[in-house]
Amino acid sequence: MTSEPRPVAVNLLGVVEHPVLDGGPWRIDRDGAPYVPLGDGGIVLDLQLGDSVFGLAGDHAAPGACLTHPDAAARHALSAYACIGNTARVRTGRAAGARGVVLGQRGEEGRVIVGFGQADLARMRPSDQVAVRAFGQGMRPEGLRPDVMVMNLDPDVLALLPVAVPDRHDAAVTVGVRMTVPSKLAGNGIGRPAAGWDLDLQLPPPGPDGAGDLLLGDLVAVTDLDARWNMGYRRDWVTVGVAVHGGSPLPGHGPGITPVLTGPAGALRPQPDPAGHVGLTGAVLKLQ
Numbered sequence: 001m002t003s004e005p006r007p008v009a010v011n012l013l014g015v016v017e018h019p020v021l022d023g024g025p026w027r028i029d030r031d032g033a034p035y036v037p038l039g040d041g042g043i044v045l046d047l048q049l050g051d052s053v054f055g056l057a058g059d060h061a062a063p064g065a066c067l068t069h070p071d072a073a074a075r076h077a078l079s080a081y082a083c084i085g086n087t088a089r090v091r092t093g094r095a096a097g098a099r100g101v102v103l104g105q106r107g108e109e110g111r112v113i114v115g116f117g118q119a120d121l122a123r124m125r126p127s128d129q130v131a132v133r134a135f136g137q138g139m140r141p142e143g144l145r146p147d148v149m150v151m152n153l154d155p156d157v158l159a160l161l162p163v164a165v166p167d168r169h170d171a172a173v174t175v176g177v178r179m180t181v182p183s184k185l186a187g188n189g190i191g192r193p194a195a196g197w198d199l200d201l202q203l204p205p206p207g208p209d210g211a212g213d214l215l216l217g218d219l220v221a222v223t224d225l226d227a228r229w230n231m232g233y234r235r236d237w238v239t240v241g242v243a244v245h246g247g248s249p250l251p252g253h254g255p256g257i258t259p260v261l262t263g264p265a266g267a268l269r270p271q272p273d274p275a276g277h278v279g280l281t282g283a284v285l286k287l288q
């Protein structure tokens with residue numbers, strides 16, 4: 001699937017983080033009311049790919065365990081090198097031997113989100129060590145036109161996603177998504193590096209009939225957003241990301257996506273399918 005030179009594979013060490021509260025138990029929501037930010041980091045139970053990003057009364061809740069590292073430089077390398085679909089294995093604690101899959105990155109403090117089975121998550125504790133086989137950054141599929149960039153993706157996962165890379169370098173890449181949203185909804189993450197960071201979308205909750213719902217693992221297209229380097233506004237550009245964590249009451253925050261594709265609007269064409277899209281959820285099931 002990939003052209004030469006191949007991406008470099010490296011073994012990384014992540015440590016399951018403990019949630020932290022700086023200065024007190026409260027954060028202030030967009031209406032000025034205090035709330036306790038449950039679910040922001042650490043090990044989140046009873047949440048998995050395919051669940052609604054609006055389904056929990058939490059704050060940035062991610063489906064699985066968030067990994068970090070006590071050394072700041074190593075922590076940022078962990079989040080930049082690890083790619084969606086990379087394999088992970090618990091090395092210490094009661095869940096030692098459990099296998100997981102990287103589901104995305106969280107830019108805040110350099111976190112990597114890894115999905116595990118619910119029974120394994122229940123046995124895990126903060127400070128457990130997890131090995132991650134990082135592979136995928138720098139990948140360029142055969143036939144990919146030079147103005148479209150792939151990032152944060154394991155090559156095996158790209159092949160399972162609804163992404164059609166044409167044989168001709170002048171043809172557009174098409175990708176199936178749950179929805180397309182404008183860049184004016186982009187919140188926390190703007191100006192941050194696309195490798196190893198996520199972008200919050202200030203999305204409203206779905207309507208009474210479920211229209212407009214977004215599920216964890218869905219692909220989302222954002223128009224007029226350039227994510228080749230640091231994410232920012234660019235007219236007639238498109239970025240596609242994977243929904244990796246749930247919503248947030250904080251102003252400027254919301255469900256987060258990890259960018260995986262970016263390019264000019266004429267070169268990267270999203271195809272919304274609100275009813276039938278499965279995105280990363282279907283890919284991970286095939287990997288298992």
